[in-house]
Amino acid sequence: MAALSGKLTRKLVENLGPGRHGDGNGLYLVVDPSGARRWIVRVVVKGQKNKKGAPLRTDFGLGGADIVTLHQARDRALEYRRMAKQGLNPRFNARQDIPTLEEVAQQVHIDRMPTWKNAKHGQQWINTLRDYAFPKIGRMPVDSVGQPEVLMCLSPIWTDKHETAKRLAQRIKTVLDVARSKGLRSGENPVTAIKEARALPVVKAKPKHHGAMRWQDVPVLYADLATRKAMAAKALMFTCLTGSRTGEVLGMRWSEVDIDSLLWTCPAERMKMGEDHRIPLTDAMLAIIEPLRELQSEYVFEGQKRHKPLSNMSMLMLLRRMEVEGVTVHGFRSTFRDWASEQANVPREVAELSLANKVGSNVERAYARSDLLEKRRSLMERWSRFIAGSDGIVVRLHQVGDPQ
Structure with missing residues (x-):
């Protein structure tokens, strides 16, 4: 001893x-x-x-x-x-006592938990490895993983699931880089070697566009939605008016709404860019949400369970029941953007900031201190009048709680 x-x-x-x-x-x-x-x-x-x-x-x-x-x-x-x-x-x-690829990957996942944008993102990171790497090479000592083993994981999905395969390659590379920094392996990272050798075929990814409705057709859809009593209809109307993402609307809480300032502030944790986003509220938007206060729920658009939001598929399923084909909920953001360019003729930065999109380079954003709130308010009021009518409301909204 x-x-x-x-x-x-x-x-x-x-x-x-x-x-x-x-x-x-x-x-x-x-x-x-x-x-x-x-x-x-x-x-x-x-x-x-x-x-x-x-x-x-x-x-x-x-x-x-x-x-x-x-x-x-x-x-x-x-x-x-x-x-x-x-x-x-x-x-x-020497007797080798090297941890397996899976053991190192699990440790990397734990170490990086504080850096994930959200818990879902962190879970997706390890799930990709769990589904496509661990069954084949997870039990191998991390210093034994080479190009053949990496190809064994990537090749079966490289063409059919190309985006997933690219994420898998990046995550395997990260695990092996960490293992090397800890003295558990040496030499070039096999993922890098595979890329440089062009061992996998070039896949031309087809851009995926969210189905969008023509802006000229939105007022008719909105009028139809306003005759419906379902909570999903109200949420979809609000989504059309604000140009917000599905998760931003469905996660909306009353604590985020400031009626005096006519503002809804969506917090950073629910925003794609990771920053608070202020959305100006118009008369048409208020006509949708104000009656919902009677429910006394934590969420503005409450689902079937008390103090729980609507399902993230609720608005899309409503479109399908209405037989509105080839259109997605996210596509209404593109619809608004097209209208802003073709009809409203507003500066690009005003339209992009209304959608909470990045505008300009990192340097330009560092100097752009304003979110152009008042200009965006004017734009959203014009959009609301176009969709919902001159006074912002085309029909009386049904009382909350009525059956669909």
């Missing part, structure tokens, strides 16, 4: 700064400037000489300190020294 003691402690391993820190008996903790921590052991192989004729002194990686504990590192270092004293080169004779 004396051989398994040394100068370092668990606390020191976790807190020492950049550099090489000796534990004794040839074992070192190496802390990179990035903060990555890994173990190495220096041994002299008995009877073996280097090119200059001196005793063969070699450093061997024992793995990252976040995976290999201090006790395990001392145990492995002792094993390497014993082999070296017997004249055996540990590079060819």
